[in-house]
Amino acid sequence: DAGITQSPRHKVTETGTPVTLRCHQTENHRYMYWYRQDPGHGLRLIHYSYGVKDTDKGEVSDGYSVSRSKTEDFLLTLESATSSQTSVYFCAISLQGDEQYFGPGTRLTVT
Amino acid sequence: AQSVTQLGSHVSVSEGALVLLRCNYSSSVPPYLFWYVQYPNQGLQLLLKYTTGATLVKGINGFEAEFKKSETSFHLTKPSAHMSDAAEYFCAVSEWNTDKLIFGTGTRLQVFP
Numbered sequence: 001d002a003g004i005t006q007s008p009r010h011k012v013t014e015t016g017t018p019v020t021l022r023c024h025q026t027e028n029h030r031y032m033y034w035y036r037q038d039p040g041h042g043l044r045l046i047h048y049s050y051g052v053k054d055t056d057k058g059e060v061s062d063g064y065s066v067s068r069s070k071t072e073d074f075l076l077t078l079e080s081a082t083s084s085q086t087s088v089y090f091c092a093i094s095l096q097g098d099e100q101y102f103g104p105g106t107r108l109t110v111t
Numbered sequence: 112a113q114s115v116t117q118l119g120s121h122v123s124v125s126e127g128a129l130v131l132l133r134c135n136y137s138s139s140v141p142p143y144l145f146w147y148v149q150y151p152n153q154g155l156q157l158l159l160k161y162t163t164g165a166t167l168v169k170g171i172n173g174f175e176a177e178f179k180k181s182e183t184s185f186h187l188t189k190p191s192a193h194m195s196d197a198a199e200y201f202c203a204v205s206e207w208n209t210d211k212l213i214f215g216t217g218t219r220l221q222v223f224p
Contacts, residue, residue, distance in 0.1 A: 097209075097210030097211075098205055099143075099157055103154050105154050
């Protein structure tokens, strides 16, 4: 299994608060991705990174920001959490930008 | 824009029966194609992938998929379902000239004894 961890694994927060999710890899893969998974929508890309300090937006990036200061860490921040951001968030990594390996997920509930 | 369509959000089979999960994609160039499986409360796990070469691809747990360019399909099959195959399955296609994947909306497979 790819060495990918996500923290926290579960979080409940209130509307309007900032939230940061962390993805950590031990594989030294160049690419890292953040997805959200919602019933009926499959996986939707939020942001991704193709190197340290190199990031780009995905299809559902509004309300989210990311940072990657080290190869191994990719942070996802919800600047001001809303109930529509209640979801399961997955991090993925890729060596060459093709097949991806996924972390265990973070279940976020915004009340 | 490229897209992936998985026909049937739910598929039910009896243990020992053939499993067929359908995936069609739209792409103007030959894509890379993937099937992932997700067990409850877990992340996605790569089942198999097609890049180039042989169009019949074998994956883990007895699954295989065939790339048919003329039909723009990449259906997933398994000759004999097992109870442990119950999970959600996602088809994905590489987006042309990017480092991203486009996922289908998933098919939940139920296996009855």
